[in-house]
C-alpha cells in the first residue's frame with residue numbers, strides 16, 4: 001500500500017453538541033447564545049433555520065453510532081453542551097443530561113469507538129453571556145467548574161478531553177467581524193475575550209491534572225497558515241503579523257505556556273493589551289496541553305496594505321495587511337474557499353520544528369458543498385470530489401508523518417450533514433447525507449470509501 005498510516009491511527013470524524021443534538025428546549029436544557037440569537041434575529045440564519053432540532057442526535061445517537069461503526073470510525077469527537085449539563089451555567093446539574101452523555105459515551109465504547117470530548121464549541125449558556133461571556137472572570141471560573149463536573153462524571157471512560165474548539169472564532173465572530181452573538185466590533189473587548197478564553201482553558205487543564213485521571217487533555221485550534229503574496233519585505237511582514245494575530249496568539253500559550261513577545265509588543269504599541277491580573281500568566285504557563293487538535297480548511301493569503309489605514313475607524317487586524325486572492329488557485333466553488341492541501345503539511349512541519357513536535361491530529365478537515373442532491377445516482381450521493389479532497393490532504397499528512405511529524409489521526413468534518421451556525425444547512429460536509437424533512441440518513445460514497453481506508457489503515 002502506497003499510503004500506509006502508523007498503527008492505531010485515529011480514523012473518524014468530528015462534530016459538536018449544539019450542531020447535532022437538537023432537543024434544544026427539551027429535558028431541562030438551558031438556553032445558549034444560539035438559541036437566544038435565533039429567537040431574536042432569525043434572518044441572521046440561512047433560510048431562517050435554527051438549531052432547535054439540528055440533526056436529532058439526542059434522539060438517534062444509537063443509530064448514528066452504528067453508522068459510525070459501519071463507516072470505519074475508531075474515534076469520534078463531539079462536545080458536551082454546557083447549557084444542557086448545567087442549565088444556568090453554574091449550580092444545579094441536569095440529571096437527564098448526565099444520563100444522555102453517559103449513554104452516548106457507553107454506546108461509543110461498546111462499538112469500539114474512542115470518544116473524544118470537547119467542552120466548548122461556541123455555545124455559551126445565555127445566563128453566562130448575560131454576565132459578560134468570556135469578558136467576565138466569573139464566567140471563566142464557571143467554565144472551570146463545569147469542566148471539573150465533566151471530568152468527574154465521565155473521566156473514568158473518556159480518555160481524550162479538549163477544552164475548546166477554535167477559541168479564536170468566538171473572538172472574531174462575536175467581537176470583531178459580526179458573525180456571532182453578541183455582534184460587538186471592538187478589538188479591546190475581543191482581546192479580553194481571547195485572553196480570558198486562554199485563562200479558562202488553563203484553569204480547566206489544571207482541574208484535570210489535579211484529578212489525576214488516566215487520560216490526556218488538549219485543545220483544538222484552527223491553524224490557518226499565512227502565505228505572503230511575494231517575498232517583498234512588506235508582504236512578508238504582513239504575513240508574519242497575520243500569523244501572529246490569528247495562529248500564534250493561541251498556539252503559543254497552549255503549547256509553550258506563554259504569549260509571543262511580538263504580539264504583546266504590538267498590542268501594547270496600539271494600546272490594545274487586555275487586562276492581566278497577578279497570577280494569570282502562571283496559570284497560563286501551567287495550561288500546556290498533552291495533545292493538539294488541528295482544524296484546517298484553507299490557507300490565508302495576505303499582502304501589504306495598498307491604502308493607508310483610516311485611524312478614525314475601529315482598530316482591526318486588517319490595519320496590518322490586505323487579504324490577497326491568489327490568481328489561479330484551486331477553489332471549492334461551493335464554499336468559496338481555496339483548497340491548498342500542502343497547507344496541512346506546512347502546519348505539521350511547523351509544529352514539528354517550532355513546537356517540540358507536540359502530539360497532534362487533524363481534528364477537522366472537510367469540504368462543504370451546496371445542493372449535493374444533484375450528485376445522487378441510484379440513491380447515493382456520489383461525492384467523488386470529497387474523496388479526492390480527503391485523499392489529497394491525507395497524502396500531505398502522510399508525507400509529514402514520514403518526515404517525523406507526530407500526527408496521530410484524521411477526523412473529517414463531519415459525520416453527518418449538520419447545522420452550521422448562521423450558515424445553517426447551506427454547506428453539507430458529512431460522510432452521511434441527512435434528509436432534513438424526514439431526518440433519514442444515507443451513507444455517501446465517501447463514507448463507504450472511508451470504511452475501506454480505515455480497514456486498510458491507508459490507501460493507494
Ligand code: BG6
Nearest residue numbers: 165166222368413419420423427
Ligand atoms: C469549523 C467549525 O470551523 O467549520 C464547525 O468548527 C463548522 O463548527 C465548520 O460547522 C464548517 O463551517 P461552515 O461555515 O462552512 O458551515
